[in-house]
Amino acid sequence: MTTIRLHNTKTRKREDFAPIDPQNVRLYLCGPTVYDRAHIGNLRPSLVFDVLFRLLREVYGKDHVTYVRNFTDVDDKINARAAESGRAIGDITAETIQWYHDDLDAVGLLRPTHEPRATDHIAQMIAMIETLIDKDHAYAAEGHVLFAVDSYADYGALSGRSVDDMIAGARVEVAPYKRNPMDFVLWKPSGDGVPGWDSPWGYGRPGWHIECSAMSLELLGESFDIHGGGNDLQFPHHENEIAQSACAHPTGEFARYWLHNEMLQVEGKKMSKSLGNFFTIRDLLDQGVPGEVIRMVMLGTHYGKTMDWTEAEGTLRKWYGILHGHGFGPDLIAALKADGKWVPDAEFIGVLANDLNTSGALSRLHVLAKGKTPVALAGFAHGLDMLGLVSDWAAIPQFDGGEAGADIAPAIAERVDALLAERAAARAAKDWGRADQVRDILTDAGVQVTDVGGQATWTAGPEFDAAKLEGL
Ligand code: AMP
């Protein structure tokens, strides 16, 4: 079995991954706060976990991985959006969740096993807060409940910082009801026009961090395998999750491995809503950038490195051309499966399993793409499938832009284009005989034609023979 290695933030080392239960490998990713379109930086953690999910399913079996990604649907940013737009909170969150699904579907992300919403788990959060108060890790004061960081000796262990360092580095909200300025909110009072629930501490709403502790407990148990998010969440969000879960359920270990992605940047600065230097997934899709290109660009940089946005469309166009050229589709894949040839390339899987080395895996695909027959290309196609770069084998994307014949002498490419124009003219004139003649010439020369939306594109297939087009 492939050994997966992961850089574990907790130990700051790359470690062999050993699941708690190989029959049920469990992951938790902190998901989006739903008040606006996701930008391309927000996509990164979900995409990294999508690749991790796919890899784990490949290694441990499709039905042996449970992946949870939450929706934060109670938050002051959502309340502010509702107040400024005059819209109902429920409408905003429902619409944003729909957008999130649409955008991520377009980039080929698999849906997680569970997508819990914070507002569906208020009772579990209240129960966990009560446990923390009972165990003297939290206290109620002026309608708030606060976690007492002094009650948890390991506070700060994930990011390796002392409490003093954290106070110095963080924007800590000082409040009269806090025993220590680092104490963080588990519950706070809600006034008019703000969502709230009845609780032992009055009408109010949860602080942000408690939802992930409560929902991971509910869906994954006291101990699970991998927890992730962007590295901007390490402190305070993940430190606080650990403190809550470890203190409420000291018999569990919470998350064994922590995976953090580095930031997507624009001109050296983190892409973020507050800096205004962002563009959304939808912006790119609307500009005609295919979801696969977005995916390809993102996978080109290891998740542990910062990345700037660059262009990878050319590679993908070439790769799809190869798949079209060798007749890849559901039938060919079924035939490869029947022959036992639809298996991952060992080196590809090995590279990917080494801390999700997606850029290394793409380099391996460049090598595998040189295969000359469908069987020799099976590992290449399987790798594209595994990385989610082909989501539907019945409809392998075909980009327009006319670079299909890039490796072919311009004079020959011009001849093919001229023949296609002639075929189109013959069809328009209902001269079916001539249209078929032209088609036969192209087929005989090994040119593969795909008609997409009334527009013909072509690639040089495996039997391509330029000589058959010369002297026509
Ligand atoms: P938010 O909706 O702001 O809570 O963010 C959702 C996820 O996106 C979190 O895991 C963040 O760490 C992550 N994230 C936000 N900005 C970026 C960025 N520029 N690059 C990578 N990840 C980001």
Ligand code: ZN
């Ligand atoms: Zn979280």
